[in-house]
Amino acid sequence: MKRTTHVLFAVAISGLMGLWSVNGGPFLALISGLGGVIPDLDLGKYHRRLLHNLFIVVLVYLLLEYLTRYIDFGIPYIPQALVLGWLSHIFLDSFTVRGVALFYPFSNRYYGLKKCRSNGFLCNLFFIIVSIAILVYLLRDQVIHYASFLQF
Numbered sequence: 001m002k003r004t005t006h007v008l009f010a011v012a013i014s015g016l017m018g019l020w021s022v023n024g025g026p027f028l029a030l031i032s033g034l035g036g037v038i039p040d041l042d043l044g045k046y047h048r049r050l051l052h053n054l055f056i057v058v059l060v061y062l063l064l065e066y067l068t069r070y071i072d073f074g075i076p077y078i079p080q081a082l083v084l085g086w087l088s089h090i091f092l093d094s095f096t097v098r099g100v101a102l103f104y105p106f107s108n109r110y111y112g113l114k115k116c117r118s119n120g121f122l123c124n125l126f127f128i129i130v131s132i133a134i135l136v137y138l139l140r141d142q143v144i145h146y147a148s149f150l151q152f
């Protein structure tokens, strides 16, 4: 999937999981968006393996949990927000023809529905529409308020 699709979807999912409504919600939405792009840093030799598996997600989560225990950022759920964005990335990539090496380094098998190309227009459009629908749903009170404000 394209980077924009990953970011939008990650931010939408973080809202669905209630991360926006806790202390530091907008920051956590950003962290989730960041988690949605980090996995593609493995573009290159180990693409869709090194950073697209469950073990690296667990490892990163534990590392962040450990770090946030000693460094107080004043905002809870930073590890959860990042990992959520990261998992949403793996989920979206599982729809691409290549799939994702979910159990790497223990298995090199690629898993997923493998239905579309990662830069495919329709596939990206579909998930962008899903993300925007979630965002509009979550922000519906603000949307309604703004819409009624514009009428007068």
Ligand SMILES: [Zn+2]
Residues within 6 Å of the ligand: 001, 039, 040, 052, 089, 093
């Ligand atoms: Zn990816």
